[in-house]
Amino acid sequence: MANSSAGESVASRIVRLLETFTTERTVQTVSEIARRSGLPRTTAHRLVAELAASGLLERDAAGRVRLGLRLWELAGRGSHALRLRQIALPHMERVQARVGEHTQLAVLERGEALFLERLSSPTAGANITRIAGRLPLHASSSGLVLLANADEEVREATLAGPLTGLAQGTTTDAGRLRVQLARIRTHGYVVAPGSVEAVSTGVAVPVRDGRGRVVAALSVVLPRDAPTSGALDELRRAAAAIARDFGVQPG
């Protein structure tokens, strides 16, 4: 019987367990995992043992637990996200080289913008916190592009709020947001100054697949008062190239 007496599936318990790992917390003891996941200690011990035997978790010499490479391998090799990211990467590199600022690829996942990739210049230093990170749809430039092109159901759910402000530039009024989304659909891009952080401006465009469906948002993060037209040109060129490559490649 796969379900516990509490009616929660083992799959759901495994997800709760995996969710305790974050970019800042890559190694934990089993006790920490139990406490943070809310799972009974014995359940946590047994699941960790099972997942470690399958390679989805790994233990270090001190018995502490981290995510296994096998999990990354399984998640990556059959993923359509990987295909999108792989098609986009050379074009993102060109944007990054020419604009010289953080260049990002995001998709809509369960009501948020999930970042699949983020390139930064070597001098800017690596920034791992944002890959596989999320931002609200109404705040980030990527999120706004995704929201503008989302199914009506998803759009209305977001417009119904709450529309929390992340910075002074976040649109938190549903009526104004609705107008902004219509404008994004008409113009095919967004420039969002200070909507996530006061010091920066996001510029984003939609990325379409071979059939013209919006599958992602491509964005750059510029200093707040930097000119945006050069970056926008590069983003549009890259998005067009990605759509072309999508059409050509099998899959």
Add this chain to the structure above:
Amino acid sequence: MANSSAGESVASRIVRLLETFTTERTVQTVSEIARRSGLPRTTAHRLVAELAASGLLERDAAGRVRLGLRLWELAGRGSHALRLRQIALPHMERVQARVGEHTQLAVLERGEALFLERLSSPTAGANITRIAGRLPLHASSSGLVLLANADEEVREATLAGPLTGLAQGTTTDAGRLRVQLARIRTHGYVVAPGSVEAVSTGVAVPVRDGRGRVVAALSVVLPRDAPTSGALDELRRAAAAIARDFGVQPG
């Protein structure tokens, strides 16, 4: 009770189910999953439903199943592999830009070289088949570097064979391989012509973390008779830069 009557853990069944997805097979029906995983149909149906409810799998309009973005997100955000890959990426981009050939990052995972990243020039076209793909340690240039620097136990297990040849240049004799590994440790690199494919030569160097431990191999794949010294210089420079960045960045 988490274990089935057959004594196999649910975690292990979930792994069998996830393993049926590959780079070439990203969408399957539940029946296909059941057949390929060897799980009973009812078990496959129940596990797919549980995993889909947790977001680890997704269903399309036709009810077919694919890996969920949530799985990728969970696997990626807490992974030390992501951190390594993220530190290495800007330096890999520089190698790729200067050498102009496929540039790869691999780690040792359960007796094989697992490729975390592969960059190709925009003109070469994306090659998704190899990311999250594996190659034998004794055949690929990356694998040879990893094997040369592996724990004695791992090295002896590989040397015990079988040492299958992938191409004419693969070293399949344990004695010769042992000499080759010692040479790689001494010189700090390998040039492996025709060991994976007759038409190409792999060049690889070890990548060390801040404490000097070999954590990965960085490689380029050149046309068989291309000069290798320029690529080797670039690889060494990149590996040194990655080790420096490892030392600087928090853990």
